[in-house]
Amino acid sequence: MSDWFYLLPQAILCAGGLAALGLGAVLLRPAPGLQLGGALLFLAAAGAIVLALPAAGPVLDDMLAFDGIVRFYQLLILGSAGLSLLFASRYASLRGLAGDELYALVLFATLGMLLLAGAANWVIFVLGLELFTLCLYVLIALDRGRRTSLEAALKYFVPGAAAAGCLIFGVALIYAATGSLDLASSLASTAAGDVASFGPGLAGLALILLGVGFKLALAPFHLWAPDVYQGAPAPVAAFLATGSKVAVYAALLRLVAALPADAWQALAPVFWLLSAATLLAGSLPALTQTRVKRLLAYSSVAQMGYLLLALLAYPAAGPAPVMFYAAAYVLMDLGAFGSLGLLSPVSGDLDALEGFAGLGRTRPWPAAVLAVSLLSLAGLPLTMGFVGKFVVFVAVVRAGYPVLAGIGILGAVVAAGAYLRVLGALYFGRPVHAGQGQPPGPAAYVALGLVGALIVLLGIVPGPLLGLLR
C-alpha cells in the first residue's frame, strides 16, 4: 500500500476545514445543521480511514508512525472532536458563535492533533503541536465579546508561546546532541553511546518535558488550567481538556517508548515527582473549590496525574492501562464539560455551585450525564473511571511504585468529597431559577447518550476493550 494513504485522514481534515471556510464565504449564513453535518462527515471519513489502514512502520520519509497505539489515539481524538462539536453546535448557535471559524478551527485543530499523535519526527511533533495550539487560542477566545473568554485565551497563549519556545529549543538541543531529527533514532542513539555524550540531549529532554508538561497541565506547570477552563466556553473546554491532552499524551507515550533503558533511568525520577505533584495539586484544591468549572479543571489536572502514573508503569506493564485510562478520561471530561455547557443559560456558563442546585430535577438528562461523569471521575465501581483507576493502580504497584499508588488512592478519596458536593447540589438542592437554559437539541442528546452509555457500559463490561488494547 502506498505511503500516501497514510496521509489521507489528515488530507480529509484539511479539505473539511477548507470546505467549512469556503462554505462560510459562499453562503453568508449557512444552516448550523449543514455545518455540523459536514464537519461530522469529514471527521467520520477520517475515522473510517484510520480504522481501515493497516499498521505500518514509519511512513512518508519517516515522518509519521502508524501502529495500533497511534490508531487508537487518533480514533480517540477524532471521537473527542466529533462529540465536542455535537455538544458545541447548539451551544454556539444560541450564543451567536457558530460561524465558519468554529467548525474550520476544530477540524484544523484535529488535524494538528492527529499529526502530533502520529509524529515520528521532531519537526512534525513541533508543527502538529503548534497547529492545534494556534487553533485552540482562537477557539478559547470564541466568545470574543466576553472579557473572560479573551482573558482565558490570553492565559493560554502567553505560557503556551513560552512553552512552544522551550519545546523548540529542546528539539534544537537534541538535534545538537545527535544530529538527527528523527524521534526514535535521536533518542536511541543514546543507547549506543554513553549517556554523557547525550548531555545536551538530556537538557533538551528537560525542555521538551516542560513544553509537554504545560500542555498536559502537569504540576507545577498547571496554574493556567483553572483560569482557562473557567473562561473558555464549556464545549471548547471539553475539546481542550480531551483532544489536546490525548494527542500530547500519545506523543509522550511514543517518546517514552523510544527512550533507551538508561535514559529512562534518568527520566523516571522526574516523572515520579511530576506525577506525585500533579496528583496532589489536582486533587487537593478541588476539595474547597466552589466553582464547578474550576473544580473540573483541577480534576482534569488530577486525571493527568493518573495518566502519568500509568505512563510510569508503561515500560513494565505495557500500553493497555495507559490507553484504557485515556479513553475513560476522554469520555468523563467530555461528559462533564459538555453537559455543563448544556445546563448553562445563554448569559454565561454555569460556574458557581449554587447555580447547580436542583438541576437534577429540572434538567434530568444533562444532569444525569454530569452525575455519571462525576461518579466516574470519583472512581466509583461500575463506571469506566473505576476500572481505569483499578487497572492503573495494579500496573503501578506491579511496576514498583507503591508510594505513588498510595498518593493516587488518597487523591481519589479527597477528590471524591469535591465531586460529591456537586452531586449534592444537583440532586438535593432546591432549584434556584427554574427553566433556565435551553433544551439541548437533538445533536447534544446524541452526544449525551453516547457519553453516558459508554461510561457505564465500559465500566460494566470493559473486557472487550481491554482485550483489544492488549
Add this chain to the structure above:
Amino acid sequence: MTAPVLTLLCPLAGAAVLALAGRHLPRRVAEVVAVAVVLAGFVAACAAWAGFDGQSRILHLASWFSVGHLAPSFSLKLDALSLLMALMVSGVSALIHFYSVAYMRRDQGFVRYFCYLNLFVFSMQTIVMADDLVFLFLGWEGVGFCSFALIGFWSEDAANVAAGRKAFILTRIGDVAYLVALALIVTSLASTSLTELNARAGLLAPDMVTLLGLLFLFAACGKSAQLPLLVWLPDAMAAPTPVSALIHAATMVTAGVYLLMRLAPMISLSPAAMLAIAAIGALTAFFAACAALAQHDVKRVLAWSTVSQVGYMFLGLGAGDLTGSFFHLLVHAFFKSLLFLGAGCMITAMHDDHDIFRMGARLRRHAPGVFAAMVMGACALGGVPPAGGFFSKGRILFAAFTAPGLAERLLWVLATAAALLTVLYAFRLVFVAFFGQPAGQGGPEALAPVPKLMLAMLWPLALLALAGGALNLPGEAPWSGWLGHVLAGVPGVAALPEDNEALVSALDALISLAGLLLAWRLWGPKNLMDWRRPAALAPRVHAFFLSGWKLDALYLAAVARPYQALALWLWRDVDGRGLDGLALGAANLAGNASRSLRRLATGRVTATLVMFALGLALILLIFSVRAA
C-alpha cells in the same frame, strides 16, 4: 443455582425500573414494584437456602475484566454464612420496604427513596455473596453511596446533606485501607478471590497477614462505625427512620464485621490482628453504651446502641468465635430493626418529635402496641433472659471469657460492664418514653395515629427478636446449637470450650436483671411521679428543662452519677471534640492544604511562567545530578 442470582438481581431490576420509569408510574404501581422485587429477592433467598446442601461452592457469573494475571470477576460464594446472611438481609429489607410504604405515604420523593432503597439492597447482597474482592468493593461503595443519598434524602435541611457527606467521607477513609489491602493482595497473590486468599493465606509472610488484617479492620471500622471512625453514625440519623432501621442498624453497619468474618481464616493466622479486632470491639461497645445513656433523641439512643452492639460482634470475632459473632449479628438485626421501626411509630405519633422526654405515659396509652414492641425490643437489646439478645450476647461474653490471654480477660470485664450499661439505657428509653410525665409544652397536644401497616410490621420482628435465641441455644439438647451445626463447614469457625459456660451465663442473667431493676429505680414511673409538680416552680419552658435532663441528672446523682459523668464526658468531649476533632482535624488539614494550593493560582499569568522557570531549573538540576 439461579436462586442466589435472583436474590441479587431482583432488587437491581427494581432500582433500574424505578430510576428509568418511576416518574411516569402511578404511585401505587411504583410502590408495588419496589416492594415486590425485594419480596421476590427474599423468596429467592429462601429457595437458595432450601436448595443448599451444605456444600460450599463458587458461582462464576461473568468475567469483569482482566489485567495481567488478574481477572476480577462477578462470582458468588455460596455457603451457610453467605446464604443465611442473604436470607436475613432480604427478609428484614422486605419488612422494612412494607413499613416504608406507610411511613413515606406523604412524601413526594418516594420514587427516589425506593430507588435508592432497592439499590441499597442490591449492593448489600453483593457484599454478602461476592467472592471476588473487587466485586465486593462494588457493593461496598454502593452501600456507601446509597447511605449518602438516603441520609441526605430530606435535603431541604442543609444539615442532613452535610451528615450524608460526613458519612460518605468517613466510610471512604476506611475504603482507602480496603484499596491498599487490595493492592497488597494483588501484588502478593495475583488473585482477588476471597476463597483463594483464605486458602493461600498461609503462604504469606506473617507480617503481611497482620498488615492485611489491620487494613481490613480499618476498612471495617469505617463501614461499621467503630472507633475511631464512628462519628458518622449518630449524625446519620437524619435519614428517614426506615432507612435508619435498614441501613444503619440491620445491614450496612454489619457489612464491616461480615467482611472480617469472610476473611476470618486469613486473619486468624495473626494473633495481633485478632486482638486488635477484639480490643476495638470491646472499647467501642463500652464507649458507645456510655454515650447512649446521655441521649434525648430516641433515634440517637438507638444509633449509639447500634455502635455498641456491633462492637460486641467485633469482640466475638476477635475472640475467635465466628459463630457467636454471627449469632449476635442476626439477633441484633431483628431487635434493632424492631426498635427502629418502633421508634418510627413513636415519632409518627409524636408529629416528628424525637425527644423521649416529651413523650411520656400518654404515648403508652395512645399506642400500647408500640409500647409492647419496644419493651420486647429492649428486653432483647438488654439481654434479659430469655430474649434473643441474652443468648447471643452471652455467647460473645463467654467467648471473650474463655479466650486465652490476660488482654481478652480485661476486655471481657469491659464488655460485661457495657452489658450493664446496655440494659440501663435500653430501659431508660422505655421508662422515660412510656412512663414519664412531660410537663409544660412538651410536644404536641394530640398524638397522631400510627398507620396499621407500620404496626403490623413490628410483630414478626418482635417474634424473631424474642425467639432469636432459638437459633443457637446452649446446652446438649438436640435443638440447641443449630447455628453452630450449620456453620460448621464454614472456614474460620471454631468450637468453644464448654467449661464454666453455666457460670458466665448466670452472671449475664444476673447483670441484666440487676440492670433492669436499677433502671426501674432510676427512671421508673414511681420516681418520676414523686417529683414535685414542676409547673409550680417556674415558667413552663424552665419546667420542662427541670423535668427533662436535670431531673434525670438528680436521680442519677444517687447511684449512677459516675456513669452519667463518664457518659457525658465521652459523648461531649471525647466524641465531640476528640474524635470529631480528629476527623475534622484531618479534614481541616486537607482543607488548608487545599486553600494554600489554590492560592498559587493567583490569576496572574506570570505565576505560570515563574513555575516554568522553577520547574526547568529543578529538572535540569536533577538531570545533571543523574548524569554526573
Add this chain to the structure above:
Amino acid sequence: MSVYGVLFYALGGLMLAATTLAVTSRSLVHAVVYLVNAFFATGLLFYLLGAPLLAAFEIIIYAGAIMVLFLFIVMLTRQDKPLAGGVSLMRWLLPGLTSLVSLAAGTALVFSGGATGVPLAPAMASPRDLGRALFSRWWLGVEIVSFLLLVALVGALYLGRAPREGAAAGKSPGDAP
C-alpha cells in the same frame, strides 16, 4: 583564533548586549529597535555558520516583517511612552536566579561529554541545497506551516473583528468586576 572566531565572539557579544538592552528597556519602541539590532547580528551569525538563505530570511522576516508588526502594535496602542514600573529589580530577581541555576545545570550537561568540544569547520550551504531539502525531505513540514499561516490568518481576522452586535454579551457569573 581565526578571523571567523573573532567575528563570532564580536557578533555574539553584540547580540547579548542588544538583547539585554531590549529586555530591560523601559520603552517599547527602544526595545523593538534593540531587538532589530540583535536580529541583524543573528542574521550575520547565520551567514557565518554557513546558512546564507536563512541569514536573508532572518533579516527580512524577523528584523523586517515581525519587528515592524511589533512597532505597529506599539504605535496603535500608544505604548510609545516609557513604561512605569515595568523593570523593577525585584521582578528580575527570581527569573535571574532560576536562569543562573538552569544555566549552570544546563552547561554542566552540555559540556559533560566531549561531543560539544568539536570545532566547527567553515562550510556553506547554498540556497539551492536548503530549497531542495525543504521541498524534498521536509515537504510535509512546509505543508503544515502553510496551514499554520492560514489558521493564523483566520484567527487574527476573527479576533480583530469587533464582536457581532446582538451576540449574547451578558455577564457570566465568572465576570467578576
Add this chain to the structure above:
Amino acid sequence: MIVPFGHVLLLAALLFLMGLSCTIARRNLVMILIGVEIMLNASGLALVASSLRWMSMDGQALTALILGVAASEVTVGLALVMAVRRASGSLDADRQTALKEDDR
C-alpha cells in the same frame, strides 16, 4: 575552524534564558511576546550551528519552518493582545485577573 560547537550552544542558551526571563519579569504583554521571539531566535541559532556541526540540512530546514511558526504565533498573539486591550483597557499582564480563585 570558527569556534568550538559548545560555545555556540552556550550563546544560544544565554539568549534563550534571557528571553524566558523577559517573559517572566516583564508585565507588558508586548514585552512578553518579544521575550518569546528571543527564545525562538535562540533556537534558530542552535539549530543552524548544529546543522553545521553535523553537516546536514535538517537543522537549517527546521529553522526555516520555525520562521513560519514564529510569524503565525506573533500574528495570533498580537491580535489577541489587541482584543484583550480593547476588552480590559490594559496591556499589563498582571491586570488580567478577572479569572482567579475566590477568597474562600
